[in-house]
Amino acid sequence: MDLQDVRKIKVARKKRHRVGRGQGSGWGTTAGRGHKGQGQRSGNVIRLHFEGGQMPIYRRLPKKGFSNSPFKLRYHVVNVGDLEHRCEAGAAVDLEALKAVGLAPKKAKFLKILGWGEVTKALTVSAHAVSEGARRKIEAASGSVSILRTRPAPRPRGVKKQRPAANARGES
Numbered sequence: 772m773d774l775q776d777v778r779k780i781k782v783a784r785k786k787r788h789r790v791g792r793g794q795g796s797g798w799g800t801t802a803g804r805g806h807k808g809q810g811q812r813s814g815n816v817i818r819l820h821f822e823g824g825q826m827p828i829y830r831r832l833p834k835k836g837f838s839n840s841p842f843k844l845r846y847h848v849v850n851v852g853d854l855e856h857r858c859e860a861g862a863a864v865d866l867e868a869l870k871a872v873g874l875a876p877k878k879a880k881f882l883k884i885l886g887w888g889e890v891t892k893a894l895t896v897s898a899h900a901v902s903e904g905a906r907r908k909i910e911a912a913s914g915s916v917s918i919l920r921t922r923p924a925p926r927p928r929g930v931k932k933q934r935p936a937a938n939a940r941g942e943s
Contacts, residue, residue: 866879
């Protein structure tokens with residue numbers, strides 16, 4: 772077999788559009804940039820969403836709306852391996868106990884226990900959330916897990932909040 776026997780691979784390939792190569796090509800002179808103005812000059816780069824210097828739409832529109840971010844539950848995470856090292860056998864583990872031991876910061880409001888590490892001590896864990904692996908490990912070490920509420924109990928539809936009596940608010 773010789774090189775001349777190898778056929779060219781026939782793949783549809785469109786020719787590159789070469790602009791600025793003389794008037795006969797149809798894309799000479801201005802090379803598709805038009806006459807005068809910002810886009811015709813060399814070195815021109817117009818950033819995305821640029822509106823020619825007028826006040827951009829993201830600044831013209833009013834900023835309003837709602838974000839759920841302030842209401843997001845932020846858990847402080849502790850692994851069962853940390854509980855093994857820092858807690859006594861048979862200890863009651865809750866957020867206040869972990870703050871006292873130094874495993875949780877003072878600002879922490881919600882506690883989540885994760886399953887990284889091993890537990891050999893029987894612990895009574897009260898947390899707002901517990902992973903399945905952590906629950907299995909704690910219960911395998913003859914400990915117990917209880918889940919605390921993170922939000923108040925929902926009110927049934929149509930039931931309004933109890934308001935204080937008029938006298939209690941200082942009205943007559």
